[in-house]
Amino acid sequence: MDTLVSVSWLAEHLHDKNIVVADCRFVLGNPDKGREEYEADHIPGAVYFDLEKDLSAPKAEHGGRHPWPDADTFADKLGRAGIDNDTLVVLYDDQKGAMAARAYWVLRYVGHRNAALLDGGYEAWKEAGHSITKEIPERLPATYIPHVQKDWLCGVEDIRRNLGLGEDGAVLIDSRACNRYTGEAETIDPIGGHIPGAVNYDWQAIVDEKGFLKSETALRQRFAELPRDREIIVYCGSGVTACANLFVLERLGYKNAKLYAGSWSDWISYPENEKAKGAR
Structure with a gap:
């Protein structure tokens, strides 16, 4: 499917x-x-x-x-x-x-x-003219048994360990708009900037103006520089829009991408964590 x-x-x-x-x-x-x-x-x-x-x-x-x-x-x-x-x-x-x-x-x-x-x-x-309704459905309950995939997430300690690994560490992707990544125009969180070493891939670049996912060719070009032999950790402001980038990376066949669930808003909740500003 x-x-x-x-x-x-x-x-x-x-x-x-x-x-x-x-x-x-x-x-x-x-x-x-x-x-x-x-x-x-x-x-x-x-x-x-x-x-x-x-x-x-x-x-x-x-x-x-x-x-x-x-x-x-x-x-x-x-x-x-x-x-x-x-x-x-x-x-x-x-x-x-x-x-x-x-x-x-x-x-x-x-x-x-x-x-x-x-x-x-x-x-x-x-x-497209398809039907809509205001009727709230009544669904028969089911049983869902979770099989947790812990490796799909990272926490603050994982990020801290990664910062000292240089080229041997994971690639950090910041999924927010560029002006939030640089710290020029933080609109939501109390502190602007990004995690040191992170590169900026604004998630909104994966869709067109109407919200349709761009072609596979365009998306492969978008992420062409990302290595497939290193771990990739994706974050945003609070772990929401980063998931859009992760969705695309999965579709492109990346097996090594994870979410920093707390993202920037978790990172800045620790005063001792280093914060970077500017283009890199």
Whole structure:
């Protein structure tokens, strides 16, 4: 099964028994907005995954703005949504795939292999003229057994160890906009800049202006300089948009890419951690 599906494919298979569609819309700074939009209209049969309530753990002193969710807690939520280990989960949002990609990576973390993003998201679905509804589905509960893939994540200690390894260490990718990476215009976190040694690959460059994933050729060119024989650790502000880059790296065949789950907002929660500014 491809990890990216078109709106025409989903329209054809929307009522297949083994498919659950998940709406992942969420607006940073307005945490109720996504659910309100879901309740107003959504793809028929879609359940709702909230970034902060379903795809994150409660905030603490460390762990970033969107701490990584507990696997058993998330598995319980999957079961209540009627999702078992064999269900195909199709994820969408209206933020060019960023929130849906976070859900995708959490699913990967609990061992789910049968998940896909809707190319173009909710806007593409509506522009194609497919049906929408405000009806909230009632799904029969299922049992989800997590098989946690711990190697898909990194923590602050992993990053600290890596900083002293030079060319023998992992490649650090910062997925935020360039002006946040350089520290020129931090719009969310209290401190600007990046982790020393990180290179900037703004996640928004993987999609076109309408939110469709760019061609494989364009994406291979985008990441052409990334080595396949070194570990790659991807981060962003809080471990959300980094997942969009990780989604693409997986599609391009990279087997060595991980997420720094707490990302920049976790890194700066430790005053002793070094912060860099500027283009490198």
